Amino acid sequence: MGFIExxxxxxxxxxxxxxxxxxxxxxxxxxxxxxxxxxxxxLSDRLRPPSTAHLFGTDHFGRDIFxxxxxxxxxTFILGLSISAFALVFGxxxxxxxGYYDRVGMVLMRVIDAVMAFPAIILALxxxxxxxxxxxxxxxxxxxxxxxxxxxxxxxxxxxxxxENTYVEAARALGASSGRILIRHIVVNLLxxxxxxxxxxxxxxxxxxxxxxxxxxxxxxxxxxxxxMMNEGRTYIIRAPWIILFxxxxxxxxxxxxxxxGDALRDRxxxxxxxxx
Amino acid sequence: xxSYIVRRAAGMxxxxxxxxxxxxxxxxxxxxxxxxxxxxxxxxxxxxEGLKRTWGLDQPIWVxxxxxxxxxxxxxxxxxxxxxxxxxxxxxQRAETSIFLGIMALMVVVGLGVPAGVIAAVRPNSWVDNxxxxxxxxxxxxxxxxxxxxxxxxxAGKLHLLPSSGYTSVIATGNIANLKNLVLPAxxxxxxxxxxxxxxxxxxxxxxxxxxxxTTARAKGLRDSVVILKHALRxxxxxxxxxxxFTFASLISGAVVTENVFALxxxxxxxxxxxxxxxxxxxxxxMLVVAVLYVVINFxxxxxxAFLDPRIRYR
Numbered sequence: 001m002g003f004i005e006x007x008x009x010x011x012x013x014x015x016x017x018x019x020x021x022x023x024x025x026x027x028x029x030x031x032x033x034x035x036x037x038x039x040x041x042x043l044s045d046r047l048r049p050p051s052t053a054h055l056f057g058t059d060h061f062g063r064d065i066f067x068x069x070x071x072x073x074x075x076t077f078i079l080g081l082s083i084s085a086f087a088l089v090f091g092x093x094x095x096x097x098x099g100y101y102d103r104v105g106m107v108l109m110r111v112i113d114a115v116m117a118f119p120a121i122i123l124a125l126x127x128x129x130x131x132x133x134x135x136x137x138x139x140x141x142x143x144x145x146x147x148x149x150x151x152x153x154x155x156x157x158x159x160x161x162x163x164e165n166t167y168v169e170a171a172r173a174l175g176a177s178s179g180r181i182l183i184r185h186i187v188v189n190l191l192x193x194x195x196x197x198x199x200x201x202x203x204x205x206x207x208x209x210x211x212x213x214x215x216x217x218x219x220x221x222x223x224x225x226x227x228x229m230m231n232e233g234r235t236y237i238i239r240a241p242w243i244i245l246f247x248x249x250x251x252x253x254x255x256x257x258x259x260x261x262g263d264a265l266r267d268r269x270x271x272x273x274x275x276x277x
Numbered sequence: 278x279x280s281y282i283v284r285r286a287a288g289m290x291x292x293x294x295x296x297x298x299x300x301x302x303x304x305x306x307x308x309x310x311x312x313x314x315x316x317x318x319x320x321x322x323x324x325x326e327g328l329k330r331t332w333g334l335d336q337p338i339w340v341x342x343x344x345x346x347x348x349x350x351x352x353x354x355x356x357x358x359x360x361x362x363x364x365x366x367x368x369x370q371r372a373e374t375s376i377f378l379g380i381m382a383l384m385v386v387v388g389l390g391v392p393a394g395v396i397a398a399v400r401p402n403s404w405v406d407n408x409x410x411x412x413x414x415x416x417x418x419x420x421x422x423x424x425x426x427x428x429x430x431x432x433a434g435k436l437h438l439l440p441s442s443g444y445t446s447v448i449a450t451g452n453i454a455n456l457k458n459l460v461l462p463a464x465x466x467x468x469x470x471x472x473x474x475x476x477x478x479x480x481x482x483x484x485x486x487x488x489x490x491x492t493t494a495r496a497k498g499l500r501d502s503v504v505i506l507k508h509a510l511r512x513x514x515x516x517x518x519x520x521x522x523f524t525f526a527s528l529i530s531g532a533v534v535t536e537n538v539f540a541l542x543x544x545x546x547x548x549x550x551x552x553x554x555x556x557x558x559x560x561x562x563x564m565l566v567v568a569v570l571y572v573v574i575n576f577x578x579x580x581x582x583a584f585l586d587p588r589i590r591y592r
Contacts, residue, residue: 114295238434248423256418
């Protein structure tokens with residue numbers, strides 16, 4: 001039984017890595033090989049269903065959905081990466097300090113819990129409204145602020161258990177400074193939980209970015225994005241469902257692959273993380 | 278038990294205070310003159326004067342902070358720029374749709390998630406289990422708004438079985454059939470969250486099914502259905518209940534987009550409209566109401582949990 005399960009796991013992992021690799025390749029090179037200019041208007045080709053000329057059909061401006069979907073991969077991945085990086089830059093230092101110094105942890109964790117009382121999309125919407133106008137940087141900040149607290153929590157819990165290790169005690173007995181213990185003994189051992197959490201952050205954040213773009217408050221509409229395409233296609237949903245179908249499939253596949261990868265990494269790197277991440 | 282309730286209640290109060298503080302700080306970050314932020318560009322001098330008095334805008338920041346708290350605890354969340362009405366009243370008008378949507382989505386979550394998890398756990402590693410796991414994983418990766426749009430195409434566009442959008446109050450009209458409009462949105466919203474519940478139900482059922490009293494129950498000749506539903510599910514119910522209560526936050530998040538997809542007049546679509554119109558008092562009011570609700574529901578869940586499982590109280 002265990003053997004079959006292992007192969008099944010391997011297969012799903014292979015599937016996830018394969019999809020992600022293709023998406024990364026697409027996001028880098030799509031602009032060079034897509035059949036049409038993603039922004040080229042062609043009013044004679046409005047709302048055409050999928051065909052050999054237009055694999056995924058066309059939208060209400062006659063733009064090629066296939067080309068737009070592939071090009072939209074890039075902005076999705078750039079945003080996903082930037083948001084994960086944002087969560088890392090804020091989450092790791094704050095989480096380590098809270099986990100290592102009880103007083104910092106006591107205060108900061110209360111604040112983090114309070115921030116997490118705001119449902120993700122509501123906080124992101126409010127931050128977008130406060131920052132004023134749509135744009136890539138604002139989306140990164142808004143969604144990053146939503147996911148950084150979750151990273152802090154994960155790093156905090158891991159640090160709490162890491163600092164109880166005998167080698168930390170030994171280092172302290174040898175007279176190592178707190179700074180040295182934090183960097184040489186704690187931060188380096190945070191790699192697994194942080195990698196796993198970053199994978200999930202990526203998955204959730206691209207979903208949330210798509211939701212913001214779909215609601216029309218994310219990045220400006222002239223940048224082709226999956227959420228933005230779905231927003232534009234809403235008016236024509238009954239006549240031309242393909243405008244929405246294909247970007248959604250790409251989004252779901254990306255999220256699924258990152259979730260599968262996260263699950264697999266968690267089981268491989270450290271099964272104990274199941275209770276934390 | 279009493280000291281546990283007191284401790285948790287104190288924690289809840291702290292959380293509510295922090296939530297109020299966070300919204301206050303966020304609103305300070307909006308660029309521009311506060312009176313034009315709160316009243317819009319077309320405010321009269323009298324309105325600005327009144328606003329300054331209520332919120333202490335011409336006073337030092339700590340007085341403003343105090344006034345903000347005092348107003349919050351008196352149920353005054355300010356006035357909408359767009360609707361020219363108290364924020365709390367507007368949220369109240371929109372609450373019915375969101376509450377019914379939430380309840381129906383929760384029914385989908387429980388109705389799909391729990392049976393799926395139980396069936397998967399009864400036959401672990403069978404094809405049923407594997408396909409349910411795959412479905413649950415896919416469910417957790419599909420954006421609910423996309424699922425909603427696809428359901429709309431299929432059930433409203435092609436099959437003409439259900440209405441595609443809009444909702445008229447059941448309470449105001451007394452017409453219970455209006456709930457039909459919430460079936461597709463509730464399913465789109467619930468399906469995604471059912472996936473999480475199914476995974477938890479499966480793993481906690483698997484844990485329980487391994488325990489001795491299950492073997493005993495089987496050995497004394499009880500039917501499988503009795504063993505599974507009466508002995509196992511009741512004991513697996515605690516973690517499942519907790520996860521169901523956790524889905525609350527994600528139901529709210531999902532509802533924001535789902536209400537928008539199906540043009541439902543709920544709180545979720547209200548916040549999106551308010552963001553697009555820069556109606557800051559409404560945005561702030563919804564943030565407060567939702568976050569406080571979340572804190573309170575967490576508190577109630579903790580109490581229920583401690584009530585169901587006495588071990589929790591002594592931690």
